[in-house]
Structures are given as structure tokens and as C-alpha cells.
Amino acid sequence: MSEAAHAPSLWAATAVPPPETGPLKGERDADCVVIGGGYTGLSTALHLAEVGSQAVVLEATEIGWGASGRNNGQVIPTLSRADPGDLVKRFGKAKGEAFAGVVRDSASLVFDLIRKHGIDCEAVQNGWIQPVHTPGRLGLAKRRVEQWAALGAPVELLDKPRLDRMLGSDYWHGGWTNRTGGHINPLGYARGLARAAITAGAAVHTRSPATRLERRGDAWRVETPHGAVTAPKIVIATGTYSDDLWPGLKQTVVPIRSYQMATTPISDNVRKSIVPGNQAVSDTHGDLYFFRWDAQGRLVSGGALLVQIADDARVKRRIAVRLQRLFPQLGEVKFDYVWNGYVGATQDKIPHLHELAPGVIGWLGCNGRGVAFATIMGRLLAEAVQGRPVADLPVPATPLEPIAGHGVVRHLARGMLLLYRWNDAKEWRAPA
Ligand SMILES: Cc1cc2nc3c(=O)[nH]c(=O)nc-3n(C[C@H](O)[C@H](O)[C@H](O)COP(=O)(O)OP(=O)(O)OC[C@H]3O[C@@H](n4cnc5c(N)ncnc54)[C@H](O)[C@@H]3O)c2cc1C
Numbered sequence: 001m002s003e004a005a006h007a008p009s010l011w012a013a014t015a016v017p018p019p020e021t022g023p024l025k026g027e028r029d030a031d032c033v034v035i036g037g038g039y040t041g042l043s044t045a046l047h048l049a050e051v052g053s054q055a056v057v058l059e060a061t062e063i064g065w066g067a068s069g070r071n072n073g074q075v076i077p078t079l080s081r082a083d084p085g086d087l088v089k090r091f092g093k094a095k096g097e098a099f100a101g102v103v104r105d106s107a108s109l110v111f112d113l114i115r116k117h118g119i120d121c122e123a124v125q126n127g128w129i130q131p132v133h134t135p136g137r138l139g140l141a142k143r144r145v146e147q148w149a150a151l152g153a154p155v156e157l158l159d160k161p162r163l164d165r166m167l168g169s170d171y172w173h174g175g176w177t178n179r180t181g182g183h184i185n186p187l188g189y190a191r192g193l194a195r196a197a198i199t200a201g202a203a204v205h206t207r208s209p210a211t212r213l214e215r216r217g218d219a220w221r222v223e224t225p226h227g228a229v230t231a232p233k234i235v236i237a238t239g240t241y242s243d244d245l246w247p248g249l250k251q252t253v254v255p256i257r258s259y260q261m262a263t264t265p266i267s268d269n270v271r272k273s274i275v276p277g278n279q280a281v282s283d284t285h286g287d288l289y290f291f292r293w294d295a296q297g298r299l300v301s302g303g304a305l306l307v308q309i310a311d312d313a314r315v316k317r318r319i320a321v322r323l324q325r326l327f328p329q330l331g332e333v334k335f336d337y338v339w340n341g342y343v344g345a346t347q348d349k350i351p352h353l354h355e356l357a358p359g360v361i362g363w364l365g366c367n368g369r370g371v372a373f374a375t376i377m378g379r380l381l382a383e384a385v386q387g388r389p390v391a392d393l394p395v396p397a398t399p400l401e402p403i404a405g406h407g408v409v410r411h412l413a414r415g416m417l418l419l420y421r422w423n424d425a426k427e428w429r430a431p432a
Contacts, residue, residue, distance in 0.1 A: 043378020
């Protein structure tokens with residue numbers, strides 16, 4: 001994907017250094033080639049290496065260069081729109097509930113891996129909160145709590161007085177929380193996963209774009225500029241940063257630019273008055289309000305823009321005004337870092353798992369919720385590489401369906417923000 005000039009991010013400035021890696025040179029064999037060095041690819045490689053299966057990761061640029069190194073670091077055990085009931089409606093009771101079970105367990109897996117491998121990434125598992133921005137959306141919060149509680153998730157409805165205290169703001173109308181969520185330094189987590197995968201026996205090559213895939217008998221040969229790997233299995237883990245390696249893949253998602261920003265460190269007394277429990281927070285706006293603290297007391301937030309001219313300055317103004325409205329105690333808001341990345345939206349707002357050819361598997365379409373989901377998908381993809389039939393995986397595989405007129409749609413996608421803002425201004429009603 002072509003990429004706008006990238007300002008240095010908070011995460012690039014604060015994450016632990018990456019493990020020593022370099023380009024693939026020469027020919028080699030493996031059990032699996034993993035293309036993409038974000039959470040999906042690194043978690044796949046780690047889980048394969050742990051059962052003695054030789055995985056070779058090929059990353060075009062650097063570890064965590066895609067969405068995994070740029071995100072807000074909120075570890076959220078839900079999809080962006082689809083609730084368990086929606087998954088059951090779409091895929092049937094057994095498969096829908098199994099899919100929801102994967103989402104339910106996803107945040108716990110992130111923090112379990114962090115503890116198990118001693119990953120140094122400012123991990124805080126104090127829960128994730130979703131406040132609601134209109135009174136009617138308390139119905140949505142209630143429905144979500146009921147559905148996730150029925151699946152055994154540690155969730156709780158929060159009334160307005162309690163939520164006001166938890167957030168240090170009287171802007172919202174109540175909400176709900178899932179205690180397995182939290183936040184991390186996202187680039188630090190990606191680098192830690194890479195280190196753990198290498199320690200367990202995986203090979204990770206950076207500056208090694210896969211440029212060509214070729215079927216050779218029962219195996220696949222994956223070429224890079226200076227080498228090639230031959231293996232019976234390929235995991236394509238290129239997400240929204242997919243290029244044209246697999247025809248039609250990148251056309252299955254619409255890339256939407258999301259701006260991220262970090263304030264200057266906030267004084268201790270003000271900090272203690274805003275989300276004193278140090279949870280991750282993202283609300284019910286389609287034009288999402290989201291924020292969390294980092295380890296230096298910066299509020300890390302962001303947003304989207306309809307017009308992307310003079311974007312850094314405009315997003316700073318827009319989000320400063322928003323944060324001041326939510327938390328007047330902040331006073332003047334100044335930002336030290338602004339950066340951006342692409343979120344991959346699918347038409348049905350559900351992530352898609354694809355079996356692209358015999359031995360070739362991948363997923364994409366996080367719709368903005370992928371820190372936890374990509375990690376657990378890596379574990380499932382590793383199981384598929386190990387021989388678990390794709391049809392038996394708890395996440396249903398769907399056919400590759402490139403979006404018609406993708407070239408035009410991706411340029412019009414920003415207009416969706418208008419629709420989101422219009423919906424945000426309307427009251428929510430439970431579907432009949
Ligand atoms: C700005 C932003 C904020 C977000 N905030 C959150 C959040 O707070 N919480 C949350 O849950 N989710 C969030 N997300 C989503 C989350 O970051 C992603 O879902 C997740 O990181 C996806 O991981 P991945 O490994 O599938 O893909 P990526 O991390 O995008 O990795 C794909 C990798 O593939 C590489 N690649 C591409 N083509 C090739 C090739 N031909 N050969 C080799 N390598 C290739 C790329 O260089 C890239 O490094 C956010 C996303 C963005 C962009």
C-alpha cells in the first residue's frame with residue numbers, strides 16, 4: 001500500500017528495541033512461510049515454533065510496520081459492530097457461538113502471552129470500557145452485557161454515576177466494561193512477539209517482501225528480492241497493508257485512515273482525575289471517541305478526518321477541542337506526536353478468514369478491532385497449518401469477494417464518516 005509520509009510515532013519513540021533481524025538471503029525450506037510481520041504473522045510463527053514446526057516470517061519492511069505498530073494499543077475482546085447475537089444470526093448457533101468464543105478469549109490470550117514470554121510492552125490489564133454517548137444506547141450496552149455474560153465473559157453494566165467516576169467526565173450516559181481488556185505499547189508488543197517467536201525457533205526476516213508465489217508440486221515457493229522459501233503451507237498475514245501478491249485480496253477491504261496522537265505528559269493531579277483506573281476506553285460513536293494513558297502519563301487518542309489536507313494540524317485542533325469538552329480539567333491540550341495508519345473495513349463489518357488455495361490461508365478485515373483478534377487468529381492459523389481442517393476452525397471461512405469498484409470505493413470511503421456522524425447524532429433503537 002502506498003503510504004503518506006509518516007511522522008515519528010509515540011510507539012516508535014518508546015517501544016523496546018526490536019530483535020536483530022535482516023533480509024532473507026538464498027534458498028531454504030520450511031514447514032510454513034508466514035507473509036507479514038504484524039500480530040497475525042508473529043503469533044502464527046510463535047504458535048508453530050512452540051510445537052516444533054519451522055516457520056519463516058517474511059516482512060516487507062520492519063516488525064510491526066503495518067497496523068500492529070501504529071494502533072492505539074487497546075486490547076478489546078469484542079468485534080467493532082457484530083455482537084454474539086449477530087454472529088449466531090449470520091453463521092448459525094454452533095458456529096456463531098464458537099466465533100464469539102474466540103473473540104471472548106482474545107484479550108486474555110494477549111496478556112497471557114505477554115506474561116508467559118516476559119514481553120516488555122507497558123501492558124495494563126485493567127479492563128476495557130465502552131461508554132454510551134446517548135441515553136438510548138444504554139439499551140445497546142445492556143444487550144451487549146447480556147450476550148457476553150451468557151458466554152461467560154466477565155462483563156458488567158455501568159450506570160451513569162459510576163461511569164462518571166470511572167472516567168472523570170459527565171459526558172456519557174453509562175456504559176459497560178469487560179475486565180479482560182486493557183492496553184499495551186503496540187509496537188513493543190509486536191517486537192516482543194517477534195523475539196518470543198525467534199527464541200522458540202522461528203525465523204523472522206525483515207526487509208523481505210514476498211514478491212512471487214509459485215506452486216511446485218505439493219509445495220509453494222515464495223520469492224523475495226534476495227532469496228526464496230519453499231514450504232507446503234503459506235499463511236498470508238498482510239492485513240490492510242496487503243499488496244497485489246494474492247490477486248483480489250487487498251480489494252476485499254476498504255482502507256480507512258485513522259489518526260493517532262499523544263498529548264504532552266499530563267500533571268499527576270489532573271491525570272488522577274481522568275480514568276483513574278487506567279482502563280482502555282472507546283465509546284459508541286461511529287466517528288469513534290477513544291483514549292488511554294501511556295506509561296509517561298500521555299493521553300493517547302485520535303480520530304478521523306473527512307478532508308485530509310493539512311491533516312496533522314487539523315486533527316490536532318479537532319481532537320484538542322474534543323478532549324477539552326470531555327475533560328475540561330485538562331485545560332489547554334498539546335500534542336507531542338501525531339501519526340496515522342490504515343484500518344481495513346469489510347462490507348459486513350466482520351473479519352474474513354479465507355482458504356485461498358490448498359495450503360494457503362489468511363484473514364483480514366479487523367474493522368478497527370484487531371490487537372486481540374489478530375493475536376488469537378495467529379493461534380488458529382497455526383492450528384490449520386498443523387493439519388486442523390479449516391472447516392473445523394471456530395471462525396468460519398468465507399469466499400474471497402473483492403469489493404466491486406474497489407478503486408473508486410476506497411477513495412469515497414472517507415465520505416462514510418458523514419454517515420457515521422449522522423448515525424451518531426440519531427438515537428439508537430433496538431432492531432425489531
Ligand atoms: C491507526 C490504527 C489504530 C488501531 N487501533 C486499534 C486498537 O486500539 N485496538 C484494536 O484492537 N485494534 C486497533 N487497530 C487494528 C489493529 O492494529 C490491526 O487489526 C492489527 O494490528 C492487524 O495485525 P496484522 O498482523 O493482521 O496486520 P499488520 O500489522 O498490518 O501487518 C501486516 C504486515 O504485512 C506486511 N506486508 C504486506 N505485504 C507484504 C509482502 N508482500 N511481503 C511481506 N510482508 C508484507 C506489512 O509490511 C505489514 O507489516 C488499529 C489499526 C490502526 C491502523
